[in-house]
Amino acid sequence: MIRIENCDMSEHTSFRCGGRAAIYLEPETLEELKEAVEAANRExxxxxxxxxxxxxxxxxxGYDGWVISLRGLKDLVLMADSGAEEDQGYGYIGADAGCSLSAIAKLALANRLAGxxxxxxxxxxxxxxxxMNAGAYGGEMKDVLVSVRTMDIFGRIRDWKAEELELSYRHSCFxxxxxxxxxxxxxxxxRGDRADIEAKMKDLAERRRExxxxxxxxxxxFFKRPEGHFAGKLIEDAGLKGLQIGGAQVSDLHAGFIINKDRATATDVIELMHVVQETVLDRFGVRLEPEVQIIRLPEKEEN
Ligand SMILES: Cc1cc2nc3c(=O)[nH]c(=O)nc-3n(C[C@H](O)[C@H](O)[C@H](O)COP(=O)(O)OP(=O)(O)OC[C@H]3O[C@@H](n4cnc5c(N)ncnc54)[C@H](O)[C@@H]3O)c2cc1C
Structure with missing residues (x-):
């Protein structure tokens, strides 16, 4: 199991900035995950x-605690057909929590599974x-999830049906x-047509690049979509595109993104977030909530 003390979390997050965690762990098996959680509890x-x-x-x-990443758990399988009538025309994929969404998408494509x-x-x-009930371009995890397996912080395993997860916009019961x-x-x-699935993936990748x-x-x-609005549009209409604090900037390509333009600190990003929130609230009376999970000293996540 990878174990890093006083770990620089900028190396483990896509923002490439932020403080240190007392301990970073990457278990590779469920036994190691259980051990990690038990050790954190014990201490x-x-x-x-x-x-x-x-x-x-x-x-x-920084975070004065342990950060346990599930990245090391990444088994991914196409499951055998159940033969049940209601499953005709469908395929099932089972994946560990650490599997990347792109790897799952590749397996789906290779097996002509759409959606x-x-x-x-x-x-x-x-x-x-x-x-997070992640979603994009009209799809979300809620549309495809059948079940989820969890381990609680005492090592107990539980299976959940998707309907139990209270999935809604960027939200689950977890x-x-x-x-x-x-x-x-x-x-x-x-089941779908391989060429159609591939064309759709390429089109969406192209739209992201643009x-x-x-x-x-x-x-x-950076922000959740406020009811009845688009965060990026409100930010742009408030004249904030391109606004920079330290190394953090409201992207001038897409105002909904805060980017690490030039060696930003997490404090730059958070200050910029506050300026954006205050300005949009003043101008349009809309409170923007971060979608990004901001991790502070133990137990505090800012939402
Ligand atoms: C360029 C870019 C584009 C993006 N586009 C989209 C998009 O189109 N749609 C979208 O929804 N998101 C998007 N995101 C945001 C992000 O990729 C998604 O929210 C993604 O689902 C987060 O997955 P992660 O593994 O990185 O989670 P993390 O960032 O590692 O964690 C997110 C939250 O989940 C918790 N968590 C993670 N894994 C577990 C676990 N196994 N058990 C319990 N809790 C866990 C963490 O504690 C944290 O609160 C984008 C991000 C970037 C950088």
Whole structure:
């Protein structure tokens, strides 16, 4: 198991900035995951879980606890046909929480399974995507998830049906109950045409390249979509495109993105976030909430 003390979390998050964690662990098996959680409990240390770190920002002061990444758990299988009548025309993929969404999309394409194209360009792991109910271009995890397996912080395994997860826009029940670690999930996809699936993935990748500042580190869209609005449009209409604090900037390509333009600190990003929130509230009366999970000293995540 990878174990790094006083770990620089900028190296493990897509924002490429942020403070240090007391200990960073990357278990490769469920036994190692259980050991890690038991050890943190024994030592009465705070701990949090992560996947690919593509929606997390560690505040500059760091996290005085253990960060346990599920990246090392990445078995991925196409499941055998059940033969059941209701499953005709569908295929199932089972994947560990650490599998990247792009790897799952590749397996779906290779087996002519449609409906996962929306996730092919999201740079997260399955665990992070389930927790956040990640989505794009009209699709979301809610559309494809069948079940999820978790381990709780005492090592107990539980299976959940997708209907139990309270999936809604960028939300699952696991966001309110951080005692559950997502360890694997099953998705169900309709059979499709390989060329169509591939064309859709290419089209979405092209749209991302055109519209998103992918050459800079970021965590994607920084804010959740407020009811009845688009965060990027409000930010642009407030004249904030290109606004820079320290090395952090409101992207001038896509105002919904805060980017690490030039050696930003997490404090630059958070200050910029506050300026954007205050300006948009003043101008339009709309409160923008970060989608990015901001990790502060133990137990505090800013939403
Ligand atoms: C360029 C770019 C584009 C993006 N585009 C999109 C997009 O189109 N749509 C979208 O929805 N998102 C997008 N994102 C954001 C991000 O990729 C997704 O939210 C993704 O699902 C996060 O997965 P992750 O593994 O990186 O999670 P992390 O960032 O590691 O974690 C996110 C949250 O999930 C928790 N978590 C992670 N894994 C587990 C687990 N196994 N068990 C319990 N809790 C866990 C963490 O504690 C944290 O609270 C984008 C990000 C970038 C950088």
């Amino acid at each position: 009465s240390r705070a701990f949090i879980f992560m996947g690919n770190g593509s929606n997390m920002l560690f505040a500059e002061e 996962f194209e929306f996730a092919s360009g999201i740079p997260g792991s399955l665990g992070g995507a389930v927790l 966001m309110d109950d951080r005692t559950q670690i997502i360890i694997s999930a099953v998705i169900r996809l309709p 519209k998103q500042p992918l050459q800079y580190p970021s965590a994607g869209s």
